[in-house]
Amino acid sequence: MVVMNLFYKKTKQLSGFTIIELLITVSILGILTSMGLPSFMGTINSTRLTTKANELIASLNFARSEAIKRNQSVYVASVNASGQKWENGWTIYIDNNSNKVFDKNSDTLLKEYQALESSYTLRTGGNIKGWLVYEPTGLYQTSTGRLNDSFSLCTTEKDKKTSRKITLNSIGRTRVTKNNVSKCV
Numbered sequence: 001m002v003v004m005n006l007f008y009k010k011t012k013q014l015s016g017f018t019i020i021e022l023l024i025t026v027s028i029l030g031i032l033t034s035m036g037l038p039s040f041m042g043t044i045n046s047t048r049l050t051t052k053a054n055e056l057i058a059s060l061n062f063a064r065s066e067a068i069k070r071n072q073s074v075y076v077a078s079v080n081a082s083g084q085k086w087e088n089g090w091t092i093y094i095d096n097n098s099n100k101v102f103d104k105n106s107d108t109l110l111k112e113y114q115a116l117e118s119s120y121t122l123r124t125g126g127n128i129k130g131w132l133v134y135e136p137t138g139l140y141q142t143s144t145g146r147l148n149d150s151f152s153l154c155t156t157e158k159d160k161k162t163s164r165k166i167t168l169n170s171i172g173r174t175r176v177t178k179n180n181v182s183k184c185v
Helices: 002-013 019-070
Strands: 074-078 090-094 108-113 120-124 131-134 149-155 164-168 174-178
Touching: 019 074, 019 090, 019 108, 019 120, 019 131, 019 149, 019 164, 019 174
Parallel strands: none
Antiparallel strands: 074 090, 074 131, 090 108, 120 149, 149 164, 164 174
């Protein structure tokens, strides 16, 4: 009985934290969280931009491979079908009526990409104006010819440091570079 009584007294003394200890712990945790949150948000934004850039590259590679596989030209066109703004989405199709504009009744839709979130812009460098076409050889061409061009993917904050540049070389291959956009619009 004496042993039980000693055990009971010890456990009663070790019952938990005081309110002061708890407040200090929560305060320190709050300070550390507020210091780490901005860098964590930067990492999240960078990952989102990389995901969007990879989606564009995958769609361009898909169009190129379909053109080679089907042995016919495959178009990639902005949804608004004019200019350099591509953030409204894009379609990949076979232009059966040769008018360089997607027509639901006569053209063959291969894939459709939805608009980017409103916090992103996707613009071309100037040679790609509304569409590009991959030929059966795997080369691409635009309305201005077979020239190198690029897409600039930016956040609406127009921060060049967090941007992605997707470059198409003259033979149709793509590559991504970070923080290399000269102008975010």
